[in-house]
Amino acid sequence: MTISLDSLVTELNPSNTVLVFGAGASLPSGAPSVSALCEHLAPQIGEKPGAYSFAELCSLFEFKKSRKELVAQVRQQFRGLRPTGGLQNVADYDWVSIFTTNYDDLVERAYTKKNKEIRVFSSNFDFGEPISPTATPILKIHGTIGFDSSDGHRSKLVLTEEDNDSVEDYRDALYDRLKNDLNSHDVVIIGQSLADPDLDKLVKRAIKIRQKSYSSARIFLLVYTKDENRAMLLEKRGLHVAFGGIDEFFFELAKQSDQLVPVFETSDDPLLQSAILRSITTDIEHQANQVSPDFARMFGGSAPSYADIRAGFTFPRADKERVTDKLQNKVQFSVILGASGVGKTSLARQIAFDLVGKGFLGWEHNPDREFIADEWRSVAKALDESQRDAVLVLDDAHLSLHQINNLINFLNEDGSKRLRLILTSAKNHWNPRVKTANLFKSLELLELSKLVPSEISSLLSLVEGVPEVAKLVDQSFRGFTRQERKRRLVERCNKDFFVCMKNIFANDSFDTIILREFSSISSEYQSVYKIICALESFGVRVHRQLVVRLLQITAQDIGLVLENLEGLVDEYLIDRRESIYGWSGRHPVISEIISKHKFSGQEEMFGLLKQVITNISPSYDIEIRTLRQLCSFEGGLSRISEVSSQNELLRIMISMAPRERVPRHRLINNLIRNGHFPDAEAEIRIFENDLGADGPVRRYRVRLLIERAIGTVGLMLDDKATMLNDAFTSSLGILTRDPYNRQNLQLYADVSLELYRVSGEVSFIDDALEAMKVAEKEVGDPDITRMIQRFERRISPGNSSAHEMDVIEEMV
Structure with missing residues (x-):
C-alpha cells in the first residue's frame, strides 16, 4: 500500500x-522532457518524433549533421x-x-x-x-x-x-x-x-x-x-x-523540520569560525580533559591519546623539553622522523600537550581527511589579530605534504609566526617528497630511532610507578632488580620503543606472540584480519566499505566481524556524513608481521593488490587517497618485484581515475627506467593532453632524453651530445624557474655529469656544484647536502657509475 x-x-x-x-x-x-527534446530534434533531420528512442534519434542527428550541432540544439532547450x-x-x-x-x-x-x-x-x-x-x-x-x-x-x-x-x-x-x-x-x-x-x-x-x-x-x-x-x-x-x-x-x-535556533559561542578559539576545520580537527585541551584515558587500547598498540598523556600513561622522551622550548621561543616548525613503533606520534602529542599547558591553543589534524591550507591560513591570521599562540600536530604529514607546503608558504608570505606546526613522518616517506624551502627557515628536525638510557629508565619508572601499567607486567620480568631489568631490556629489545614495551609484558619473541594470537582467531575471521594488516602494511588507510567490497561481507555481518576481532581491529569514525568508518589494526609493526607471514608470495601479493584496486570506488576522496598511497615507494606496488606487473596495476588505476597524477607519474618513471622509451614518450604526451604539463612531467621529458642518450646502443658521440644538450637546455630552464627545488637540482646535476662524460668540459660540473651549493646555503635542507656529497663521489676518479636517476618525481 x-x-x-x-x-x-x-x-x-x-x-x-x-x-x-x-x-x-x-x-x-x-x-524540457525527453519527448519535448525529441520533438525539437526530429524535424531537423526529417524524422518523426515518435519513430526512434531519444538515444537513437541523437545518434542519427549526429551522423547526419554533427556532434557540435546536436549539443548546441540540446543546450538551446x-x-x-x-x-x-x-x-x-x-x-x-x-x-x-x-x-x-x-x-x-x-x-x-x-x-x-x-x-x-x-x-x-x-x-x-x-x-x-x-x-x-x-x-x-x-x-x-x-x-x-x-x-x-x-x-x-x-x-x-x-x-x-x-x-x-x-x-x-x-x-x-x-x-x-x-x-x-x-x-x-x-x-x-x-x-x-x-x-x-x-x-x-x-x-x-x-x-x-x-x-x-x-x-x-x-x-x-x-x-x-x-x-x-x-x-x-x-x-x-x-x-x-x-x-x-x-x-x-x-x-x-x-x-x-525542527526550527533550530543558532547558538553563538564567544571564544578566542579561531577554529570555531571554520565549520570545515571543526569537523576534521581534534581540540587537544578538550580531548585531554573530557575524554577518558584508555591504557588497554594504548597497550594494544595505539598511540596514546591526549587523555592518556594527561593521566601519566606515557614516559617523557629525552628531546621533549628541548623541542618544546624551541617551538615556544625560537622555531615555528618541528619535524619528527622515524620508523613505525619508535614513538613519533607519542612525542609530538607530548610536546603539543606541554605547549597547551603553557597557554597555547592546540589542535591535531585528522590524517584521514584532506588538509586544507587556505582554512589554516585564515586561522593563522586570526591568531595574529588576537595575539594568541597555537600549535597544530600533523601526524603522517607526508600524506598531505603538498597542502602543508602551501600553508608554510602562506605563513611566510603573510609574516604569520604564531601558528606552530609539529609534523611526523617515517623517513622513507618523508625524504623522497618535495618540501618547500620556507620550511627550513625555522625548523627543528628530530630523528628518532632507539631509546637512549635515560628513556629506558623513564620507561621502567612508568612500569613500576603506574598501577594500570604495573599489573600487566609479565611474570618473567618481575623479581629482577631495576638494573637487571634495564640490562635485559636493552639486550632483548635492542632499545626499540615498541618492542621494548612488548618485551616488558611478555617473554616470547615478538613475531611468535603475534602469530600465536593470529592462530587463535576463528578461521572465518582470519581472512578479514590478514587483509586489514596487509593493506596497512601497504600504507593504505583501511575503511569499512573497502573491506566489505573486497570480502563480500553483508551489511548485517559487519557487527559480527568487529565483535569477533575485538581488541585486534578498531573501528573509528572518518566521515559521519558519508558513514565512512576506518578499520585499523593495533600497530603498523604488528600489521607488517601478519602481512609478511600471510602474504609471502609475489603472485598472492599481486592478486590482493589487483583485487583492491579494481574494488576502489573513486568518487570517494578516501579511496582516491588509497590509490596514491599504493603508489608509495615503500609500500603497495613496491612489494611487486616485476615492473610489468606494477605497470598493469598502474594502468588499472589510470583507467579508473584518469585525473590522478601520481599513478601516471609512476608509470612514466617505470617505463623510462626499463628502457621503454616510445611508450614513455606516448604516456608523457597523453598526460600533457589530458592534464597539462606539471613539474614532474617536465622533468621526465628531460630524463627521457638523458636515458635515450645513455641507453641507446650504436649512437655516435655527436648524436649523444646533441640529445644531452637539448636535455641540458630544458633542465636549466626548469632550474631557473625554481632554483632551490631538490628534484630540479638533481636533474641539472645528472645532465651536467653526462655532458661532462661525453665532452670532457669541466664547466658543466662546476656549474652544477655551484647551483647545489647556493641552494644548500639558502635553504639549509640536509638532503641537498647529501646530494652534493653523492655528486662529488660520482665525479671522483675511479668512479665507474654510469649515472644515477632520481626516483621520486611522482611523489611530489
Whole structure:
C-alpha cells in the first residue's frame, strides 16, 4: 500500500538520506522532457518524433549533421532555466549526496544561490579533485549541460547510444557509490511517472544494488503521476511509494523540520569560525580533559591519546623539553622522523600537550581527511589579530605534504609566526617528497630511532610507578632488580620503543606472540584480519566499505566481524556524513608481521593488490587517497618485484581515475627506467593532453632524453651530445624557474655529469656544484647536502657509475 507524502517526510532524516533526481525534479522549473527534446530534434533531420528512442534519434542527428550541432540544439532547450518552487530549498538540508539523471544545472544553481559548497561529478576526470568536507557531492549520471567533448571537455553529455557505451566505467563508479550509500543511508528517488522507462531503469538498478548488498536501508520513490498498480508491484519488491511532486515534497519537509535556533559561542578559539576545520580537527585541551584515558587500547598498540598523556600513561622522551622550548621561543616548525613503533606520534602529542599547558591553543589534524591550507591560513591570521599562540600536530604529514607546503608558504608570505606546526613522518616517506624551502627557515628536525638510557629508565619508572601499567607486567620480568631489568631490556629489545614495551609484558619473541594470537582467531575471521594488516602494511588507510567490497561481507555481518576481532581491529569514525568508518589494526609493526607471514608470495601479493584496486570506488576522496598511497615507494606496488606487473596495476588505476597524477607519474618513471622509451614518450604526451604539463612531467621529458642518450646502443658521440644538450637546455630552464627545488637540482646535476662524460668540459660540473651549493646555503635542507656529497663521489676518479636517476618525481 502506498504511503502519504506526510509519512514519507516524517520517516526521513536528510543528513542520513541520499537524493536521486529523475526528470520529475526539473520539469516544474521548466526543463524540457525527453519527448519535448525529441520533438525539437526530429524535424531537423526529417524524422518523426515518435519513430526512434531519444538515444537513437541523437545518434542519427549526429551522423547526419554533427556532434557540435546536436549539443548546441540540446543546450538551446535548456537556456534561461533557474530553480523554482521546492527545488530552491534543496540546499537547506545536509543531504549525504545527490544523484541526478538530468542534464540541467538547476541543483547546482540552488546551492550557489545560498552560498553552499558543492562538488560536481560529470566524468571520471572529476574523481580525485580536492573536495571540502562540508561540500555536497552532486553526481550527474548523464553528464552536465555545460560540458561536452565537442567543446574539448573530458566530460560529455550522454545523448547517443555510443555515448552510453563510452561512459560505462564512469557510470559504474557512480552506481558503486550508490551501493555504498545504500549500506548506511535511506534513498529517495524523485521521478515523474512510473511508466517512464528511464525511471524504471533507475529504480530497478537501485533495487538490484540493495539486494546485492543485503542492506536494510530504505528506498522511497516519489512520483507525480498516480499509478496504483505499478506502485503495488514495486512495493512487493521492497520499495515505499508515495505520490506527489517535488514542490509538495519540500513544502512538507519544511513543515516537519525542527526550527533550530543558532547558538553563538564567544571564544578566542579561531577554529570555531571554520565549520570545515571543526569537523576534521581534534581540540587537544578538550580531548585531554573530557575524554577518558584508555591504557588497554594504548597497550594494544595505539598511540596514546591526549587523555592518556594527561593521566601519566606515557614516559617523557629525552628531546621533549628541548623541542618544546624551541617551538615556544625560537622555531615555528618541528619535524619528527622515524620508523613505525619508535614513538613519533607519542612525542609530538607530548610536546603539543606541554605547549597547551603553557597557554597555547592546540589542535591535531585528522590524517584521514584532506588538509586544507587556505582554512589554516585564515586561522593563522586570526591568531595574529588576537595575539594568541597555537600549535597544530600533523601526524603522517607526508600524506598531505603538498597542502602543508602551501600553508608554510602562506605563513611566510603573510609574516604569520604564531601558528606552530609539529609534523611526523617515517623517513622513507618523508625524504623522497618535495618540501618547500620556507620550511627550513625555522625548523627543528628530530630523528628518532632507539631509546637512549635515560628513556629506558623513564620507561621502567612508568612500569613500576603506574598501577594500570604495573599489573600487566609479565611474570618473567618481575623479581629482577631495576638494573637487571634495564640490562635485559636493552639486550632483548635492542632499545626499540615498541618492542621494548612488548618485551616488558611478555617473554616470547615478538613475531611468535603475534602469530600465536593470529592462530587463535576463528578461521572465518582470519581472512578479514590478514587483509586489514596487509593493506596497512601497504600504507593504505583501511575503511569499512573497502573491506566489505573486497570480502563480500553483508551489511548485517559487519557487527559480527568487529565483535569477533575485538581488541585486534578498531573501528573509528572518518566521515559521519558519508558513514565512512576506518578499520585499523593495533600497530603498523604488528600489521607488517601478519602481512609478511600471510602474504609471502609475489603472485598472492599481486592478486590482493589487483583485487583492491579494481574494488576502489573513486568518487570517494578516501579511496582516491588509497590509490596514491599504493603508489608509495615503500609500500603497495613496491612489494611487486616485476615492473610489468606494477605497470598493469598502474594502468588499472589510470583507467579508473584518469585525473590522478601520481599513478601516471609512476608509470612514466617505470617505463623510462626499463628502457621503454616510445611508450614513455606516448604516456608523457597523453598526460600533457589530458592534464597539462606539471613539474614532474617536465622533468621526465628531460630524463627521457638523458636515458635515450645513455641507453641507446650504436649512437655516435655527436648524436649523444646533441640529445644531452637539448636535455641540458630544458633542465636549466626548469632550474631557473625554481632554483632551490631538490628534484630540479638533481636533474641539472645528472645532465651536467653526462655532458661532462661525453665532452670532457669541466664547466658543466662546476656549474652544477655551484647551483647545489647556493641552494644548500639558502635553504639549509640536509638532503641537498647529501646530494652534493653523492655528486662529488660520482665525479671522483675511479668512479665507474654510469649515472644515477632520481626516483621520486611522482611523489611530489
